[in-house]
Amino acid sequence: MQMAAKNLARLMPIGSLAVRTGVKVETIRYYEQVGLLPQPERSEGNQRRYGRAHIERLAFIKHARDLGFPVDGIRALLRLSDNPGMACDEAHAISVAHLDEVRHKITRLRSLETELERIAAACSGGVTACDCKIIEALADHSQCGLDRH
Amino acid sequence: MQMAAKNLARLMPIGSLAVRTGVKVETIRYYEQVGLLPQPERSEGNQRRYGRAHIERLAFIKHARDLGFPVDGIRALLRLSDNPGMACDEAHAISVAHLDEVRHKITRLRSLETELERIAAACSGGVTACDCKIIEALADHSQCGLDRH
DNA sequence: TATACGATCTCTAGCCACTTCAGGTTCAAG
DNA sequence: CTTGAACCTGAAGTGGCTAGAGATCGTATA
Structure with a gap:
């Protein structure tokens, strides 16, 4: 008590x-x-x-x-840390897989950045001259370098 | 008919x-x-x-x-493209805001990449020597360079 | 013209990783 | 002892779809 x-x-x-x-x-x-x-x-x-x-x-x-890390990945890592020994290989695999994913995302975001720059530059503020390229650029997929069409 | x-x-x-x-x-x-x-x-x-x-x-x-672009942003862009004129400034603002966000994500993912590299390297496969640093590294936030604690 | 079968229909629920809400109970300070 | 912040449960909402059930439509072939 x-x-x-x-x-x-x-x-x-x-x-x-x-x-x-x-x-x-x-x-x-x-x-x-x-x-x-x-x-x-x-x-x-x-x-x-x-x-x-x-x-x-x-x-x-x-x-x-x-x-x-996704929740499932964390669950796996926690399971490993709960019963030690033999854990390392698996933990390493989870981390490396996640690293790969992060790198993929970075690559993809970089090409998005490039294209958004192009689109934003198409009409960088001039009120008179613009009519409006941004919307044209978005409507037209043919000019862009994105892979996933 | x-x-x-x-x-x-x-x-x-x-x-x-x-x-x-x-x-x-x-x-x-x-x-x-x-x-x-x-x-x-x-x-x-x-x-x-x-x-x-x-x-x-x-x-x-x-x-x-x-x-x-988030669906709300697209809705806004579509509204703009539906009634033309005066649209450009706003379209430009939406694009630039999105570009900023993309750049933010890239920055953040880069630091994740660095830390994941560190963590994955802590135990790069040697079965004998490892016991297991990955889980230690994940448990210890003090070594990492991430901003959002 | 009958039939088969893929395409389409609506409606509902599920996904992730939470967040928010409603309506009630408990705890600790004054 | 009273107050009010912190806590409780359970359900529903978020974004942006995706998947499934069970019914109907449309059309190519026999």
Whole structure:
């Protein structure tokens, strides 16, 4: 009884966890719901109480999300970190796959940038001379260098 | 009667429009539903029949979507192209805003790339030596150069 | 002309990763 | 003891589609 109360005493409610990790309260509850975070202890009034392990796990999740890992990927990484040994190859594969994806996105966004520059330049502000090239340029796919037609 | 039938005759069903523009049938219907495409004529059996104007409008939409314009932005551009004159400034503003966003994304993805490279390199495949740095790296936010903590 | 079969129809639900809302309960400070 | 912020659950909404069920349409062939 005393022990339980003591333990509970050094646990924090969800709002403090949110402030500490920079993850919104609703998002934390969502992560619990989809199984990224284990169900925490509860106060007598049924409120969530979190400890050190939760902070660390949530920090891990946040970092990975900031890096753009999809939730499934994070789930996999968490599974690996839970039972260590044999984990490395798989973790490496996940990271490399994700890196590939990021590079793909960069490549694609670069060509978008080029074409948007072209389109925006087509009418760079002159009120009189413009009639309006931007809309023409968007209507005409033939001039652009985009791959996915 | 005759005229109506004749007009209908040179219109195409949704599947042909899909093939011509590279936009899926379901997506075309969706665009109609959200007001990007006007409601087309219908056959006697209630099937959609599209003409030239629809092809052009859909091509415009597809091109803009390929460029990553959000649907709301496209709606605005379409409104502009519908009533010409005075449109240019606004169209230019929309394009430039989108270009800014694309550049932001590129910048952000570049730093992700750098950090993912670091993380992936932390354990580049050696089975013996690894124990596993990837998960450590992900757990530790302090080493990374990402801005949004 | 009958039939078969692909194309189309509407409506609904699902996807991701949350966010927002409504309507209620708990906790801690004064 | 009262107040008011923090917390609770469950459901619905977001964007931009995608997928499925189950019915109807249109047309090429027998």
